[in-house]
Amino acid sequence: MIFVVVPAFNESKKIGRVIRDLFEHGYKNVIVVDDGSRDDTARCAGESGAKVISHELNRGQGAALQTGNEYALQSGAKIIVHFDADGQFNPKDIAGAVDLMNTKKLDAILGSRFLDTRSNIPFFKKFLLLPISRLINNFLTGLKLSDVHNGFRVLSDEAAKKIQITQDGMAHNSQIPQLIRKHHLKYEEYPVEVFYEENGQGVLAGFKILYDILIDKIS
Amino acid sequence: MTAIQFFLILFFIFAVVKVGLRFKDKEIKFFNALLWTGLWLAGILVVLRPGLAVWLAKFLGVGRGVDAVIYLAIAGLFFLIFRVWVRIEKIEKxxxxxxxxxxxxxxxx
Incomplete structure (x- = not known):
C-alpha cells in the first residue's frame, strides 16, 4: 500500500491541484500534514480528498514529515512517498521510483534533478549554489548524491521506521541521508522533474539550503 | 564609597532579594538559589573590597582586577547562553x- 505524505505550510493556493494530480495518477492514500498554516490549507486539502493531519503549531517541514510517516505506518503503509505541496514535483515520477525500488529491493529512493534534463533549474542555482551545497552535504552526510535537499523520496516501511526525523526544520534534508548511511539502508537516486515558476526565487532558496546545512551541523 | 559602588551594591542586593523570592515561591531549586545568591554576594564583596579583584587578577595572571572580573563574567555569560540554548532545544523537541x-x-x- 502506497501512502503519499505531503507536508504543507500556507499552501492553500496550490495544495488542491497537487492532491488532485496525485489522485489522477492513482494514489488514493494522500496524507497532508498541515503544519500550523494560517491560511485555508487544511480545508483545501480536505476538500480535495486528502487525509489531513493538523499540527496546532508550525513545527517545520521535518516535523511534519515525521508526523506523516508515523500516521502512514500506523495505517499500514508499505511504501511512503514524500512529495512537496507547492506543485514543484511531477506525480508521474512516483510510479517509476516505486518500480525501481521494488525491482532492486531498495529501502529508499532519493529524487534528483540532475539525472535527466527535464528540470529547468535557474542558472545561478544550477552552476553555483547547488554544486557548492552538494559538496558540503556529501562531505557531511557521507552519502555521494547528485542532488541536495530534494524533497522527493520513497521509503519502504522498514526504512521509515528506522529514519526517525528529529530535525524539525529544513535540516531534515541532510539528516535523512545521514540516517540512510547510519542504518546501512540500500538506496538509489532517481531522476525527478522539478518545476520552477519564477527563476528569481531559486537564488534565495539556494542560500537557504547552505544555511540549513550549517545550522544542522551546529545544532 | 563612590557612586558606582553604591549603585552596584544596590543592584546586587535587589538581585539577592529576587533570588530569595523566587526560591520562596518554589520557582527555583535550592542549589540554583544558593549559586545565584553566592554570585551576587561575591559581587558585593568585590565592590566593597576592590583589593580582592586585584588579588584574583594576580592569582590568574591578569593585569588588572577589573579585567579579571570582566573575563570571568564573559566566560560565565557564554556558559549561561549555552545552557539556555540547550534548554530551548529541549523545549522545542x-x-x-x-x-x-x-x-x-x-x-x-
Whole structure:
C-alpha cells in the first residue's frame, strides 16, 4: 500500500491541484500534514480528498514529515512517498521510483534533478549554489548524491521506521541521508522533474539550503 | 564609597532579594538559589573590597582586577547562553512531540 505524505505550510493556493494530480495518477492514500498554516490549507486539502493531519503549531517541514510517516505506518503503509505541496514535483515520477525500488529491493529512493534534463533549474542555482551545497552535504552526510535537499523520496516501511526525523526544520534534508548511511539502508537516486515558476526565487532558496546545512551541523 | 559602588551594591542586593523570592515561591531549586545568591554576594564583596579583584587578577595572571572580573563574567555569560540554548532545544523537541501526539490522536479519534 502506497501512502503519499505531503507536508504543507500556507499552501492553500496550490495544495488542491497537487492532491488532485496525485489522485489522477492513482494514489488514493494522500496524507497532508498541515503544519500550523494560517491560511485555508487544511480545508483545501480536505476538500480535495486528502487525509489531513493538523499540527496546532508550525513545527517545520521535518516535523511534519515525521508526523506523516508515523500516521502512514500506523495505517499500514508499505511504501511512503514524500512529495512537496507547492506543485514543484511531477506525480508521474512516483510510479517509476516505486518500480525501481521494488525491482532492486531498495529501502529508499532519493529524487534528483540532475539525472535527466527535464528540470529547468535557474542558472545561478544550477552552476553555483547547488554544486557548492552538494559538496558540503556529501562531505557531511557521507552519502555521494547528485542532488541536495530534494524533497522527493520513497521509503519502504522498514526504512521509515528506522529514519526517525528529529530535525524539525529544513535540516531534515541532510539528516535523512545521514540516517540512510547510519542504518546501512540500500538506496538509489532517481531522476525527478522539478518545476520552477519564477527563476528569481531559486537564488534565495539556494542560500537557504547552505544555511540549513550549517545550522544542522551546529545544532 | 563612590557612586558606582553604591549603585552596584544596590543592584546586587535587589538581585539577592529576587533570588530569595523566587526560591520562596518554589520557582527555583535550592542549589540554583544558593549559586545565584553566592554570585551576587561575591559581587558585593568585590565592590566593597576592590583589593580582592586585584588579588584574583594576580592569582590568574591578569593585569588588572577589573579585567579579571570582566573575563570571568564573559566566560560565565557564554556558559549561561549555552545552557539556555540547550534548554530551548529541549523545549522545542518536546513541543514537537506534543504537537505530533495531539495531531495523531485527533486523527485517530
Amino acid at each position: 518536546n513541543l514537537t512531540r506534543l504537537v505530533r501526539q495531539n495531531a495523531l490522536t485527533d486523527k485517530n479519534k
